[in-house]
Amino acid sequence: MSDARRQILGNVRRSLKRDTLPADSQAAIERRLAEPPSGPIPARGQLAPPERVALFVKMAEDAACTVTRVPTPDAVPAAVADYLARENLPAKLRVAPDPAVADLPWSTRPLLEISKGRSDGHDEVSLTPAVAGIAETGTLMLTSGSETPTTLNFLPETHIVVLRAGQVVGALEQAWTELRRRYGRGTMPRTVNLVTGPSRSADIEQTLQMGAHGPRRLHIILVDGEANP
Amino acid sequence: MQAVTSPQFKENAHRALADAQLQRALSHVKKNFIERRAAAAARLPEFEALRDAARDIKNHVLENLDFYLERFEQKVTAAGGQVHWCADAESARQTVLSICRSVNARTVTKGKTMVGEEIGINDFLEANGAVPVETDLGEYIIQLRHEPPSHIIAPAIHLNKEQVADAFRAAHTDLDPQRSLAEAQTLLAEARGKLRDRFLAADVGITGANFLIAETGTSVIVTNEGNGDLTQILPRIHIVLATLEKVVPTLEDTATILRVLARSATGQEMSVYTTFSTGPRRPGDVDGPEQYHVVLIDNGRSRMLGSEFREALRCIRCGACLNHCPIYQAVGGHAYGWVYSGPIGAVLDPALLGVEQAGHLPNASTFCGRCESVCPMRIPLPKMMRHWREQEFERHLSPAAVRSGLRLWAFFARRPALYRIAAGLGARLLKLWGGSAGRMRSLPLASGWTAHRDMPAPEGRTFQQQWAARRR
Numbered sequence: 001m002s003d004a005r006r007q008i009l010g011n012v013r014r015s016l017k018r019d020t021l022p023a024d025s026q027a028a029i030e031r032r033l034a035e036p037p038s039g040p041i042p043a044r045g046q047l048a049p050p051e052r053v054a055l056f057v058k059m060a061e062d063a064a065c066t067v068t069r070v071p072t073p074d075a076v077p078a079a080v081a082d083y084l085a086r087e088n089l090p091a092k093l094r095v096a097p098d099p100a101v102a103d104l105p106w107s108t109r110p111l112l113e114i115s116k117g118r119s120d121g122h123d124e125v126s127l128t129p130a131v132a133g134i135a136e137t138g139t140l141m142l143t144s145g146s147e148t149p150t151t152l153n154f155l156p157e158t159h160i161v162v163l164r165a166g167q168v169v170g171a172l173e174q175a176w177t178e179l180r181r182r183y184g185r186g187t188m189p190r191t192v193n194l195v196t197g198p199s200r201s202a203d204i205e206q207t208l209q210m211g212a213h214g215p216r217r218l219h220i221i222l223v224d225g226e227a228n229p
Numbered sequence: 230m231q232a233v234t235s236p237q238f239k240e241n242a243h244r245a246l247a248d249a250q251l252q253r254a255l256s257h258v259k260k261n262f263i264e265r266r267a268a269a270a271a272r273l274p275e276f277e278a279l280r281d282a283a284r285d286i287k288n289h290v291l292e293n294l295d296f297y298l299e300r301f302e303q304k305v306t307a308a309g310g311q312v313h314w315c316a317d318a319e320s321a322r323q324t325v326l327s328i329c330r331s332v333n334a335r336t337v338t339k340g341k342t343m344v345g346e347e348i349g350i351n352d353f354l355e356a357n358g359a360v361p362v363e364t365d366l367g368e369y370i371i372q373l374r375h376e377p378p379s380h381i382i383a384p385a386i387h388l389n390k391e392q393v394a395d396a397f398r399a400a401h402t403d404l405d406p407q408r409s410l411a412e413a414q415t416l417l418a419e420a421r422g423k424l425r426d427r428f429l430a431a432d433v434g435i436t437g438a439n440f441l442i443a444e445t446g447t448s449v450i451v452t453n454e455g456n457g458d459l460t461q462i463l464p465r466i467h468i469v470l471a472t473l474e475k476v477v478p479t480l481e482d483t484a485t486i487l488r489v490l491a492r493s494a495t496g497q498e499m500s501v502y503t504t505f506s507t508g509p510r511r512p513g514d515v516d517g518p519e520q521y522h523v524v525l526i527d528n529g530r531s532r533m534l535g536s537e538f539r540e541a542l543r544c545i546r547c548g549a550c551l552n553h554c555p556i557y558q559a560v561g562g563h564a565y566g567w568v569y570s571g572p573i574g575a576v577l578d579p580a581l582l583g584v585e586q587a588g589h590l591p592n593a594s595t596f597c598g599r600c601e602s603v604c605p606m607r608i609p610l611p612k613m614m615r616h617w618r619e620q621e622f623e624r625h626l627s628p629a630a631v632r633s634g635l636r637l638w639a640f641f642a643r644r645p646a647l648y649r650i651a652a653g654l655g656a657r658l659l660k661l662w663g664g665s666a667g668r669m670r671s672l673p674l675a676s677g678w679t680a681h682r683d684m685p686a687p688e689g690r691t692f693q694q695q696w697a698a699r700r701r
Contacts, residue, residue, distance in 0.1 A: 005314040008473070008527045012295045015535025021296050029296055033444055033478060039282035039485030040275040059498065118515045121429055137499040146513030150462045154455050172484040179480075186304070188445045190517050191462070192505035199455040199501060203367035203383060204390050204413040206257035212366060213421060213428075214455025214502065 034185075038173050045136035045170030052135045053222070056168045059138025060220055063197030064210065067220045076101075076162055077109040079221050084112075084125065087217065089158055094123035098147035101129045101162050118149035119156055126152040127160040131182070132175040133168040133220075137196055140220070141175050144191035153193055159215040161195075165224045235566030235578060238589035245560040254387050255561050258380075262552035265496025266603065272498075279488050284607045286482045287543035290474075291534060297443040297476045298525070304446025308508030310521035318348035321470070321526045325350060325435070328468055328522055329359045334432035337464075340450060340457030341365040342437025343381060343546055344470050344526060346568045347581070350435070361435070362427045364456035366420055373400045379562030379570065381548040382494050387561050390416060424456070434460035434518070438471040439545065440486070441523070444479040446507055448523060451490065453501045461506060467518035469506070473530045474542040486545060489605035494547040529581045537616050541576045543606040550600035550610060556593050565590055572600035572610040579617050588626050591617035630674075649693060656687040663687075 013019060021029070047055060057067050070079045084091055092113040095102055106114050119126060128148060132141040140161055144150045153159060169175050172194075183189060199214030210216055234241060245251055270276045290297055302312040315321040329337060337359050339345065351361045351372070363372040367385035371378060373396040378384030385393070394410035397419055410416055436457050440449040448469045450457040461467040477483055491497040510517035533542055551557045551571030562570035567587065569577045575594060578587035591614035600610040621627050622635075641648040663669055663686020671679045678684055690698075 002314075004316045004320060007316055008314050008525075008531060009295050009298070011527070011531035012298070012473070012534060015531055015533075015539075016292070016294070017535070021293060025293070026296065029293055029478075033300075036444070036479035036481040038481050039286070039488075040278040042273060042275050042488070044273075063498070063501075121425065139499055139503075144514065144517060145511075146515065149514070149516045150458070151516045154458050154462065172487070173481055176480045176484070186445055188308075188447055188505060188507040190507055190509070190511050190514060193458070194499070194503040194505075195501065196497075196499040196503075197501050199453070201366045201417060201454045202261075202495075203365070203370065203385050204388075204393055204416055205254070206261045206383065206386065207413050209414050209417045211421070212417060212454035212456065213364065213424065213459055 041171045041173060042136050045134070047135070047170060049165070049168075052170055053165050053168050053224075056133045056135040056138055057222065059135065060133075060140075060197070061138070063138050064200070065138065065197050065218045065220055067222055069222045069224055071223075072225050073162075073223050074105055074108075076104050076221055076223065077106050077112065080127065080160060081109045081112055083160070083219055083221075087158070090124055092123075092125065093160075094119055094126045094152060094156065096126075096128040096148045096152055098129050098145075101127055102147075104162075119151040121151075121155045123152075123156045125158040125160065126156040127162065128152050130161050130163040130167060132178050133163045133222075134172055134175050134194075135168055135170050136172070139172070139194050139196045141179070142193040142195060143179070143189040144193075145189055150191045150193065153195065154214045157211070157215055158217040158219065159198075160219045160221060162221050162223065165222060233567050233582060233586055235582065235587040235590060238564060238566055238593060241564035241566055242560045242593070245564045250389060250392075251387055251561055254389050255558060258386065258552055258558055262496070262548075266493055266549060266552070267496075269492035269496040269498065273488070273492065276489070276492065279485060280605050280607055283486045283489050283545075283605060284543060286477060286485060287474075287606060290476055290478065291539060291542055294473060294476070294534065297478060298473060300443040301441050301446060301476050302525075304443065305508065305521075305523055306446075308446050308521075310446065310508040310523060312523045312525055315524055315526045316528075318526075318528050321348045321524050321528070322350060322353045324524050325468060325470070326354065326357055326359070328466060328520075329354065329433050332432050332465060334359045334466075336427060336431045337361045337433045337435060338428055338431040338460045339363050339368070340434070340436035340452065340460040341368050341384070342435065342470050343378075343568060344437060344472050344528075345435065346378060347528065348470075348526065350470070359433070362424070362431070364424050364428065364460055365452070365454060366417065366456075369420055369424065370396055373397070377563070377568065380551060381546050381569070381571075381573075383548070387563060428459045428463050431460075431464040433466045433468060434462075434464040435468045435470060436461050438469050438475050438523075439490070440483050441471055441476045442478075442480060442483055442505070443476055445505075447505045449483060449503065449505050451487075451500045451503050453495075453497075455502050458502055458504055461504075462517055465518060466520045466522065467506065467509070469521075469523045470526065471523060472526050472528065474544075486605075490545055490547055493549040493603065493605040533580050536580070538576060538580050538613055540608050541573070541580070541610075541613060543608055544573055544577075545606060546573075547605060549603045549605065553599040553603050555595055555597060555599075560593075565593075572614070573608070576608075576610055576613040576617070584617060584620050584624065585626060588617070588621045591615075591621075634674075649691070652691045653694060656691050657689055659687050660689040
């Protein structure tokens with residue numbers, strides 16, 4: 001394999017009509033990697049917090065998400081129970097072990113059956129936390145980890161995501177900033193999912209059908225009550 | 230490698246034009262993709278500036294490709310993954326097979342990957358006892374029908390739902406043969422059920438990559454179905470197939486290109502699932518693959534990098550050039566005879582297969598320029614097709630009639646006095662021939678034209694004669 005590596009890199013350099021990059025060019029690229037320049041940032045997302053959150057909600061709904069806004073985290077269990085009843089779904093939830101959602105006051109809704117952990121494909125409804133909401137496109141940023149298994153984002157038919165209003169940023173670049181704050185520069189969690197609406201396919205006659213392989217429904221519970229400057 | 234029928238492009242195109250079913254299916258291309266892309270671009274005032282920025286990012290990468298590839302490999306290794314460098318299709322196939330064999334893989338699920346088609350990975354794995362299952366709905370349908378994709382992002386666009394229903398009835402024999410499959414939603418639900426079992430049973434998952442990020446050692450896939458995600462998180466092994474030019478420097482650069490990708494492809498603001506994968510599962514993780522392999526494939530790219538076709542390596546496979554091409558709209562993707570169709574296929578296929586095999590494709594263009602005008606990466610596709618035509622001529626690959634015709638024309642064009650006399654004679658002769666109708670129903674050497682329409686006759690004087698007369 002190392003032969004192939006040498007051969008490929010040699011061919012690349014021959015095509016570029018040079019040897020390995022000179023030191024000053026390498027230094028310039030290192031600088032570019034250390035302080036990544038941004039391309040044009042869409043102005044549409046660069047808004048004050050209330051309007052930014054409103055744009056997130058609108059864009060998420062345009063992407064076929066449903067959104068419920070609640071005033072405090074304590075109100076999440078009731079909002080979940082109401083949503084499941086409204087959609088005629090079983091009152092049974094697979095919840096990510098992350099304290100942000102696992103420690104919500106679920107006992108206030110004793111009829112909700114809560115279990116925690118990854119999904120094996122038999123759960124109808126999952127609930128996970130988000131790392132960020134991206135207003136410009138109504139996108140959720142979800143990350144994998146021991147308390148946030150990725151299977152919860154894809155296997156159940158209904159996926160409920162709890163997002164705090166303070167986590168809503170204007171542009172994707174601002175979500176990268178948040179990710180780097182959590183994980184450090186140049187390192188990533190195993191999986192970062194940017195999710196914009198529920199699963200769909202238009203592969204049959206270009207007609208859009210919802211619920212291809214991932215969730216048919218993506219419901220966002222947006223917790224207000226704290227502002228982000 | 231998939232059978233190549235590009236040398237038979239003309240026959241393929243004739244067949245496609247006469248295929249009523251195909252023509253009905255192709256009508257969806259114009260209606261959906263074009264309007265949606267235009268609307269999405271219009272909604273984003275920064276769209277044109279983003280195209281410039283996206284082009285500049287890829288130009289920067291290509292200029293420094295060796296550096297970014299090495300950095301990408303370092304970061305993948307640091308995250309616990311492995312990069313396998315493969316110079317050609319054969320070594321890529323062998324690499325994938327040996328990884329599959331290391332866990333005695335029986336079932337391999339696959340997300341949509343064009344380079345997978347390019348290296349013919351499915352047939353190869355199947356012949357070697359590891360059964361690949363396509364999981365993208367469109368790819369699943371064409372796999373059942375043993376067909377190649379006819380579009381980069383909508384592989385089954387050449388089919389109607391009745392044909393999909395027939396394929397499902399033939400394949401899903403355990404289900405009630407009397408069931409109704411009249412609706413697209415029913416077909417989707419059936420595929421979802423069938424594929425869910427395969428996802429959960431698979432030993433290895435293979436995906437492509439829309440991007441490889443050098444900063445973090447990350448591969449990125451973009452899907453709407455979520456099939457690529459189930460493909461990569463459920464099996465023990467995740468294999469990423471990617472060609473060299475997929476690398477981008479940073480997360481910010483990825484954000485810029487993502488903004489033009491979905492809008493150009495489907496007219497969405499953002500595809501449903503954009504997934505960033507870095508290495509295998511971490512300590513404490515309860516799901517995700519135990520092994521993460523990137524099969525990094527050259528297969529002609531390093532050669533293209535040093536040629537006049539370098540800019541085609543900026544391509545992000547959005548399919549916009551296909552959707553907007555009058556030739557693609559008329560004949561569909563299969564007529565092109567290999568993996569990549571439409572204008573980008575007319576540039577890539579001769580580079581990857583040789584102009585001897587795929588020389589017809591760059592000739593299948595009206596040079597209307599719409600492909601370049603919608604390309605998010607601003608690839609000068611018509612210019613590149615012209616390069617191929619030149620090479621074809623230089624290598625004496627164009628047909629004898631074309632060559633002798635051009636030689637005859639060149640003889641006169643180099644002798645202006647003779648040219649004027651001959652053209653003047655010709656114009657008068659044709660006017661006589663055209664008679665009072667002013668047109669000709671048939672013309673020697675021009676039956677290709679007159680078979681379908683009359684040839685208008687000249688009015689008796691050449692352009693140069695009229696020019697000279699009017700200047701006075």
